[in-house]
Amino acid sequence: MKWLPRTLFGQIALALFVVLVVVQMLGLWLLLDDRGRLNYKLLAEYSAQRMAGIATVLDLAEPAERPLLVKALSVQPTMLTLSLPWATENIDGSIDAQNFASEARRQLAAGLQVQMLALERVDPLLLGLHPPPLAHRDKRDHDDDDKDESKPARGKFFARTYIAQIRLHDGVVVTFHHLLPMPSGDLPYRLIALLVLLGGATTGLSIWAVRRLTRPLARFTQAASGLAKNLNQAPMPEVGPQDVRQAVQAFNTMQRDVRRLVDTRAQALSAVSHDLRLPITRMRLRLEGDVAPELREKMQRDLGEMDAMIGHTLDFLRAGSDTEALVAVNLDALLDSVIEDMEELGARITREGRCNQPLKARPHGLRRCIANLLDNARFYGGDSIRVSVEETGTEVRIRITDQGPGIPESELEKVFEPYFRLESSRARHTGGTGLGLPIAKAIAEAHGGSLSLQSKPGEGVTACIHLPRRAA
Structure with a gap:
C-alpha cells in the first residue's frame, strides 16, 4: 500500500498507534457499558428496597389510614394504588423480573407475597395507573405526542419501568408502578480526557522507545553503505540494546x-x-x-x-589511501594547470563553467584523477575534449566529454576493473596498462565522491566526477 510508511520506524510507530487507538476505543466502550449496567443495578436494588419499605409501612398501618398513606407516598417516581385485585394472569416470568422480585422479597417482612406483572416497557394505563409527568416519560413518547396531540395517551409505553403487587397480611393488594430514571446520555468528558491523556503519553513513550531502538539500525545502514568508499571510516559506537x-x-x-x-x-x-x-x-x-x-x-x-x-x-x-591531507583547493586553478599540460601534448580542450568557492580536497590526488581522465579521453577519443564544471550547494560536478566511438553499455562498469582494456572497440593502437580509470575512481571515492561514465556507441564518453562540498 502506497500510504504505508516505508521505514521500519514508521511502520512500527503506525502499528503501535493503530493498536493503541483500537484498545482505547474498546476500553471506553466497556467502561461506559459497565457504568450503565452498574447504575441500573443500583437503581433496581434501591427500587426494590423502597417498595419493600412502603409495603411494610402499609402492612403495619390501620386499614383506615392506608388510603391517606398511599396518597402521601405516591410521589414520583413511585405510584401506588389499592384498587387493583391480585393478578392471576400475565405474570412476568422473565429472569430479570424474578431477580427483582427476589430482591424485594428479601427486604419484605415475613408472610408478604410479591409478584412482578411487568418489567421494562409497560403500559400503565392498562392497569388503571396514571402515567407519570412528561418530565419522567421517554423522550420518544414525548416527541410522538408533539407530532400528534389529538391521539390519546393510551398505548404509550414508558421505558425502564416495573409494575409489581404485594399482598399484605390482611389480604389487601398494593400495586406499585415505579419509573426508573433513564440513563444519562452525557459523555463522561473527564474519563475521555483521561483516556486521551493516557493514550498521548503512551504514544509519545512508544515513539521514543521505537526511535531509540531503530536509530542504531539507521547508523548501521549508513556505515555499511559507506564502507565500500572508505575502509578507514571511524568505527560505529557500540550503543543500544x-x-x-x-x-x-x-x-x-x-x-x-x-x-x-x-x-x-x-x-x-x-x-x-x-x-x-x-x-x-x-x-x-x-x-x-x-x-x-x-x-x-x-x-x-x-x-x-x-x-x-x-x-x-x-x-x-596508493590511490585510495588518505595519507594526503584535505586542504582548501582552488579548483579552477587546478583545472587550468591540468588542461595546460594536456594542451601541450596536442589536445584541444574547451572549458565551461567555474567553481566560485574553494573546495576541500587532496590536491595531488585530485590532479591525478583529472589528468588520468583527460589523458584517457585524448588517447581513446581524439584530441577534441570538452570540460565543464557545475557547482551546487552540496557538491561539485566535473564532466569530461570526448568525441570517440564510445563504450558499449554492458562494458561501462567493467572498465573500472584493474587491467581491463577495450582495445578492440576504442583504441587506435595498443597502449596503457588498464589502471587509469581504476585509479581515478579510487581517488574520487577517497574524497567521499564518485566517478561515473555515460556513453552511447558512436557518441563519445562523458566521465563525471562528483565531489562533495565541504566547508573550506
Whole structure:
C-alpha cells in the first residue's frame, strides 16, 4: 500500500498507534457499558428496597389510614394504588423480573407475597395507573405526542419501568408502578480526557522507545553503505540494546579484518613491485655492455614497459589511501594547470563553467584523477575534449566529454576493473596498462565522491566526477 510508511520506524510507530487507538476505543466502550449496567443495578436494588419499605409501612398501618398513606407516598417516581385485585394472569416470568422480585422479597417482612406483572416497557394505563409527568416519560413518547396531540395517551409505553403487587397480611393488594430514571446520555468528558491523556503519553513513550531502538539500525545502514568508499571510516559506537550492540561489534570487527586484509595485500604487492625494480635496474646496467644494438633497444623497451606497469600498480594501490591531507583547493586553478599540460601534448580542450568557492580536497590526488581522465579521453577519443564544471550547494560536478566511438553499455562498469582494456572497440593502437580509470575512481571515492561514465556507441564518453562540498 502506497500510504504505508516505508521505514521500519514508521511502520512500527503506525502499528503501535493503530493498536493503541483500537484498545482505547474498546476500553471506553466497556467502561461506559459497565457504568450503565452498574447504575441500573443500583437503581433496581434501591427500587426494590423502597417498595419493600412502603409495603411494610402499609402492612403495619390501620386499614383506615392506608388510603391517606398511599396518597402521601405516591410521589414520583413511585405510584401506588389499592384498587387493583391480585393478578392471576400475565405474570412476568422473565429472569430479570424474578431477580427483582427476589430482591424485594428479601427486604419484605415475613408472610408478604410479591409478584412482578411487568418489567421494562409497560403500559400503565392498562392497569388503571396514571402515567407519570412528561418530565419522567421517554423522550420518544414525548416527541410522538408533539407530532400528534389529538391521539390519546393510551398505548404509550414508558421505558425502564416495573409494575409489581404485594399482598399484605390482611389480604389487601398494593400495586406499585415505579419509573426508573433513564440513563444519562452525557459523555463522561473527564474519563475521555483521561483516556486521551493516557493514550498521548503512551504514544509519545512508544515513539521514543521505537526511535531509540531503530536509530542504531539507521547508523548501521549508513556505515555499511559507506564502507565500500572508505575502509578507514571511524568505527560505529557500540550503543543500544544488546542485540544491536552485538551486530555493531560484528560489523566493526569485519571492518577491521577487511582493512587489515586490504592493507596486507597492498603492502605485499608494493613490496613485490618495489623488489622487481632492482633486477630491472641490473638488467639495464648489463645492457650497457657488449650487446647488439637491435637487441638492446628491444630489451630496453620491454624493461620500460615493465617499469611503467610497476609504477602504475603502485599508484593504484596508493590511490585510495588518505595519507594526503584535505586542504582548501582552488579548483579552477587546478583545472587550468591540468588542461595546460594536456594542451601541450596536442589536445584541444574547451572549458565551461567555474567553481566560485574553494573546495576541500587532496590536491595531488585530485590532479591525478583529472589528468588520468583527460589523458584517457585524448588517447581513446581524439584530441577534441570538452570540460565543464557545475557547482551546487552540496557538491561539485566535473564532466569530461570526448568525441570517440564510445563504450558499449554492458562494458561501462567493467572498465573500472584493474587491467581491463577495450582495445578492440576504442583504441587506435595498443597502449596503457588498464589502471587509469581504476585509479581515478579510487581517488574520487577517497574524497567521499564518485566517478561515473555515460556513453552511447558512436557518441563519445562523458566521465563525471562528483565531489562533495565541504566547508573550506
